[in-house]
Amino acid sequence: MHLTLLLHLTLNHHFTLLLHLTLDHHLTLLPHLTLDHHLTLLPHLTLLPHLTLDHHLTLDHHLTLLPHLTLHHHHHLTLLPHLTLHHHHHLTLLLHLTLHLPSIFLQAISTLNSSTSSIESDSGSSDHTTTNTNSVTDRISGTGLGFTYCGACRFLAKIVVGYFRLGAPSSLLVNLLVKICYAIAYQSLSVCRGIIYQDMESLIWIIQNSPTNGEEICALLLGDRGCGEFQRSPWKVPLPPRRHSAVPPPPPHPHLDVTPTTHYTSDAESYNSTPVGHLTGPPPGHPTGPPTGYVTFGSSSPPGHLIGPPPGVVSSGSGKKVLKMLHLTDPHYDPDYVVGSNALCDAPLCCTSDSGPPKEESARAGQWGDYRNCDSPKWLLHHMLNHIITNHPDIDYVVCTGDLVPHHIWRISREENVAIMKDMSELLQQFFPSTPIYGSIGNHESFPRDSFPPPEVSEVWSKFGLQWLYDAVSERWEVMMGRPVPPSARYGGFYSILARPGLRIISLNTNYCYRLNWWVLYKSVDPGLMLTWLVVELGKAEANGEVVHIIGHIPPFYVDCFAQWGHQFSRVLDRFSHVIRGQFYGHSHMDEFRIHYGPGPDGSGRKRPVGVQYITPNNGPYHNLNPSYRVYYIDGDHPHTTRDVIDYETWVMNLTHANQYNSPHWYHLYSARRDLHLPSLQPRHWHELVQRMSRDPALFQKYFRYQVQDSDPGLAKGCDGECRHKTLCSIVDGDRLTPSRCRRGPPPPGY
Ligand SMILES: [Zn+2]
Ligand SMILES: [Zn+2]
DSSP: OEEEEOOOEEEOSOEEEEEEEOBSEEEEEOSOEEESSOEEEEEEEOOTTOOOEEEEEEESSOEEETTTEEEOTTOOOEETTTEEBOSSSEEEEOSOOEEOHHHHHHHHHHTOOSOSOSSOOSOTTTTOOOSTTOOHHHHHHHTTOHHHHHHHHHHHHHHHHHHHHTTOOHHHHHHHHHHHHHHHTOSOHHHHHHHHHHHHHHHHHHHHTSOOOHHHHHHHHHTTTTSOOOOOSOOOOOOOOOOOOSSOOOOOOSOTTOOOOOOOOTHHHHHHSOOTTTTTOOOTTSOSSSOTTSOOOOOOOOTTOOOOOOTTOOOOOOOOSEEEEEEEOOOOBOTTBOTTSBSSOSSSOOSBTTSOOOSSGGGBOOTTOOTTTOOBOHHHHHHHHHHHHHHOTTOOEEEEOSOOSOSOTTSOOHHHHHHHHHHHHHHHHHHOTTSOEEEOOOGGGSSSTTOOOOTTOHHHHHHHOOHHHHHHHHHHHHHHHTSOOOHHHHHHSOEEEEEETTEEEEEOOGGGGBTTOTHHHHOOSSGGGHHHHHHHHHHHHHHHTOEEEEEOSSOTTSTTBOHHHHHHHHHHHHHHTTTEEEEEEOSSOSOEEEEEEEEOTTSSOOEEEEEEEEEOOOSSOTTTOOOEEEEEEEEOSSTTOOOOEEEEEEEEEOHHHHHHHTOOOEEEEEEHHHHTTOSOSSHHHHHHHHHHHHHOHHHHHHHHHHHTTTOHHHHHHOOOHHHHHHHHHHHHOOSTTSOOOOOSSSOOOOO
16 A cells, blocks of 8 residues: 655654654655754664655754664765765655554554553543553553653654645545554554544544644643643633722621622632631541641631522521532443453453453453453442442432443444433432432543533534533433533533532533543633633622532543643632632542642732642542542531531442452541541641651552552552652642642652
């Protein structure tokens, strides 16, 4: 097969291909190939008699092709019969170039080791969490050769962009990409075809209608793994000025029907608000107060945080001093799970009837799920929900932050996603028939997966829109919440709703910031206009004296959310940190948190911890994790409530035990305050915990055990000093466009 590529290939810096370069088809490059600096092709570039460059190759500096070709600065070279340099910078090479492009990547990837964490997020084009079938990015990152793979990524991305932008027939290059996928990611052509075919129409359209380039694509794909941050021109979400008042806050009002004044000076009050737990006492069954040896903070009334129903809203408060909020996330329900099927297949998802025969007995899928690339059988989720309602009969409301569908990303369809979401929501309702359930959308719910085009661009929406998805989820949410969803849900997959008197839940569709959402390349400025909408909603909440809990799938300070969006979100948090009393996300699949540092109350400009993003572990086992769920204790319905998070507890089920004895056993893994020795769950105490963990490896190991949900593979893998450093830095460096708060060695900087 002959492939013709017409493009300009410009390499501005060091470009290293640490690969075998061989192509089994004829590839003719008819461009200007400009190399501004070094080009190093290591170690084996086989030119043989088949290199054809019909135009000019310009070399400004060194071109090193090892072991066969070395071109020194400004020298004339003639390489055997095949390569002729006519003068300093211009070469005319009339040869045939036969390249086996997939082999470039195959050989590169073959050097990979398994140093990448086997317990990663569900990020990546396919929720890249596998070890035996690692994704491109995981494999790349696992090598510690980020630059090299960045170079390889850019090389390929330039070809893809140049090719598609010329409007050349797509099938040739698409098939080439399938081969590359096959070579480096999954040894299954059907998987690669499914994944790549899904994306092609939108990706080609985006390339042809946006200024994107290879550098951007690789920055987005590989993120902090050596390709730099994806950043286009700077943008800012508009923020209203802060509200100030010379009048000191009034004393707490005894009546719920008082409309609170809106005199907040933001961070100062938020930061200094009374640590919770002293107003309400510990949640039932919890130790009374902080552990011995820890400081108990003052218990004066919170200044100005009078929470009552806004005008016209009838209080429906339960009067409960402490509310229990169940957080479910990433159940990844797989209706095709088959016990005993192959759990070690070469696809993003195994344990189904099409996973091929197990090679050995140990490869068979377990009865209650499997640590390997497998999602949740229905009976696992059923068992979990049954356990929850038995052990927590007093759940006040449920939050479910998406990824309801399985990881079989290569063979999904709209219809199947909608059907599985419906099944899953009906299962939840079966267990919580009269308990409000507030949902948000996971990156897997879309089709193509991870694809969330901006609804505000009519040209895009008419061609690639997700109306089918937003209508479907809105319909489910209405049933689960027992009330209509606001129009924004059908518009963009996000909504704001008053859940309790004075407590607003804002559900974000954070997939708009997902680094594997190709539409970010088309429109990176406030995709979905969601941040603009969020600011308006927070402004209204502030004016009404409400406080807000934000829920969403991808945590804004997680590496999967592109940095510019995360930074703008951070600005919104700065402005409204006194209003936002809780943030709850999923997607990571691990038990984690991120700290938000905002301006402190002293006017010095020094940043202080003013918010926490809670990342709840996944309900399923994907990947190498124990199925988990979390219950949060929230300051309840009473006149002085802050709606702060008072505590939480994580429950897990050990999969090894469950499968070995066919007896699932859910157990309480830890409570945040008691087991992490937190005086309260105020942001400053989370910050102090990070400092303590940086000094105390034993404490960190305890946290790590919780982070991996006490899973056997997770504990076996462990977390060494480098891993600890990265883990702690990720907690404090969520806003990646601000100076790092992390330095080598303990402790992280204070505030
Ligand atoms: Zn997930
Ligand atoms: Zn996800």
